Amino acid sequence: MCGRWLESQRGVNLPSPQITRRTLLALTAGAFAWPARLSAAPLPRIAVIDWAMLETALAIGVVPVAATELIQFRQIAIEPEVPQTVADLGLRGAPNMELLRILAPDLILSSSFYEYRRAAFERVAPVFSATVYQVGTPPFDPARDAMLAxxxxxxxxxxxxxxIAATEAEIESLRQRVKNRIHRPVLLISIGDISHFRAFGGDSMFGDVLGRIGLTNAWKGTTSYSATAPVGIEALANIPQADIVVIGPVPPEAREILPRSPIWNALPAVSEGRVAMLDAIDHFGGLPAARRFVRLLGQAGSFLADPNG
Structure with missing residues (x-):
């Protein structure tokens, strides 16, 4: 959906023949709902469909009773940490509605990505939906507004x-650190495979934050919500002056083979040590993803430093 590359394949442990599927769901709901009631007694019981909203809720101290694709979230978004008490509703695009009804949350957090399912969600509980990602619109301010709302x-x-204040302070701190660096433009990319990449534009969280810290995005092509369609890796040679920031996750095969690729190693940024490899960040995240990007970029390597320092 709109540039989401990774859809989870979740393993399911089959119950014994004596336990029905409905019984298993009920037991699961009971196991997860009780700790959530204890930890967030004054707050409504919340279920979350969208990852950016899951980040947002956790960041302000709300532990939901349930959320989607938690196996992948813990591997890709990584933070904020999701407590083990949170039930997994399955795929974002096709959440387990039976389990959602059993859990009976007071509020469901969603986004414009899942507006087509709003009517189904509203039959379970009221929906709080935020629009963070729109074509051509930098998402930092909408993500901030969603958190405030x-x-x-x-x-x-x-x-x-x-x-929000802490996030903006971290952005300003990195802005001060990089203001004296050689101002080469920066390419923000994700690796699809050993032959293709995607570039993040100004309507991605990463591109928006890059501008806020005073660096120029080298990618001038079009994007949709966050990034281009896959582009051949050789296209990076057309922007030889740009530093390259690779935003994870990187597929295991590409991580293994790319360092040996003649095309990759021939790129000026690679041969001159102007490449930063960042750990995984949610490509469609909220302010926590922005904050993680700032922190990882600040640790990224010598090309961010003052050349006279």
Whole structure:
């Protein structure tokens, strides 16, 4: 959906023949719902469909009773950490509606990506939906607004404001660090396989934050929501002056083979040590993804440093 490369394949442990599927769901719901009630008694019980909204809720101190694709979230988004008490609703595009009904949340957090399912969600609970990613629109401000709106709705506006302030402070800190660097443009890419990449533009969270820290995005082509369609890796040779920041996750095969690729090694940025490989970040994340990007970029390597320092 709109550039999401990775859809989870979740393993399922089959119950014994004596346990029905409905019984298993009920047991699962009970196991996960009780700790959530204890940890968030004053708050509504929340289920989350969209990952950016899951990041947002966790960042302001809300532990949901359920969320989607938690195996992949813990591998790709990584933070904020999701407690083991949170039930997994399955795929974002096709959540387990039976389990959602059994859990009976008071509120469902969604986004414009899943608006086509809103009517089904509303038969379970009221929906809070935010639009963070739109074609051609930098998403940092919408993500900030979504956090503020959710904070107000849950009585956690101070927590939201504090998180926003901390995020903006980290951006400003990195802006000060890089202001004296050689101002080469920066290519923000994700690797699809050993032959293809995607470039992140200004309507990605990474491209938006890059501009906020005072660096220029080298990619001038079109993007849709976050990044281009896959482009041949040889196209990177057309922007030889650009530093390259690779945003994970990188497929295991590409991670193994790319360092031996003649095309990759012939790129000026590679041969001159102007490539940073970042760990995985949610490509469609909220402010926590922006904050993680800033931190990882700040640790990325010598090309961010003051050449006279």
């Amino acid at each position: 959710l904070g107000r709705k849950l009585g956690l506006e101070a927590a939201a404001q504090n998180y």
